[in-house]
Amino acid sequence: MSVVPLPDLHTESLVAAACAGDRRALSRLISLVENDPAVRPAVLAKIYPLTGRARLLGVTGPPGVGKSTLVNRLVGSFRAGGQQVAVVAVDPTSPFSGGAILGDRVRMQERAVDPGVFIRSLATRGHLGGLSLATRDVVRVMDAAGFEIIIVETVGTGQSEVDIMDLAHTVIVVSAPGAGDDIQAQKAGILEIADVLVVNKADRDGADQLVAQLQMMLDLAPSSSGADTWRPPIVRVVASEGTGVDALMAAGADHAAWLAKGDRMAERLNRRAGRELFELVAHMAANAARIAAEADGQWMQLVADVAARRLDPYAAARTVLSFLSAGAVGR
């Protein structure tokens, strides 16, 4: 092999190289997007028109149910179909050291040398929704780089890590027997966001009961009636052996076909775009207002007033927002 020259770190050339298939540039670009909020807008402006082409699958569920092993199998199935696959695997950051051990690749070793696969591990960096804050934009970079399938594996989740719902087209929620009480806890949480339910380790004792519990939960769900609702299929899988993976692929394809009918996909994407836009506006406006209030020397005074109970926080917030004027945002 010849020596590949190091791509320079200018955003523009990195984007061009990443989209032309340079994996080193892609990797660097992902780091840039993950690490530097200041360059994210410039990268997004370049790549956004190229996104929206990939099919996005989310894989979530409690720790130890076999998410990474399942993702490895899904990658294999999509590769057998000739599709280019990217994986984002998220693991938690230690709240004490800020470091992280990202171990999802252990179950995907065999994919490391497949040129049609790109796997990136991300740490949550303090974000609590099951993904890191940069995950959405990292996925967009992969989308722009031409991957047809992007699988996002969340951290091991409990009840409220539902960020994946706003990112994936199809959310696969994985459970396994032997975690019976967890299922109770999950009822109100991540099970509700499932488009496909997987019972992994289905060769173990308790798998039938787990399937029955999930069926019952679906029967009781308020959304289970009505013509235009999707009832998540329950798929039994033994990911370590590959059993049931074909059925899972079929269930995913069914959901994609359902989503593609009528306005369902458009509605979903619209809802997400609205939420993302609101979040960004809130974030940018808040920053701009604070910077303006600080420039005016008022921020510290308002903080002190709230702390000393001379002013209530709502009134203080209104005052801070009053510093917003046209042109102040986005600087």
Added chain:
Amino acid sequence: MRKVRVLVAKPGLDGHDRGAKVVARALRDAGMEVIYTGLHQTPEQIANAALQEDVDIVAMSILSGAHNTLVPKTINLMHSLGLDDVSVLVGGIIPEDDVPGLTRAGVAKVFGPGSTLESIVAAAKASVRRTVA
């Protein structure tokens, strides 16, 4: 904010990863993001994982005695992928006589039995060649 990213890998056939896991944990506790790839890695797998994860450091643990083959091969593959600014650390059962050869091959530091975690963490931090904001 950038974090130092380290790939911890066990190349070759030996099946003892306790040391690698302890080191991974120590690097995590030093605030680094450690991508742990597990046992029986080929040089190709390690080099590709280092590229995809955009790491600053590749740390290899080898107890099998095959370091004189596996380490240069991995480093050569990394260079062929353009990973010239990624530093390489090696730990394990490495005879003193083999250290100069590994250093010539591009290893930043070799850690034999009895190395302290403090010395490994310090060497990892010192070996980072890219700027950390």
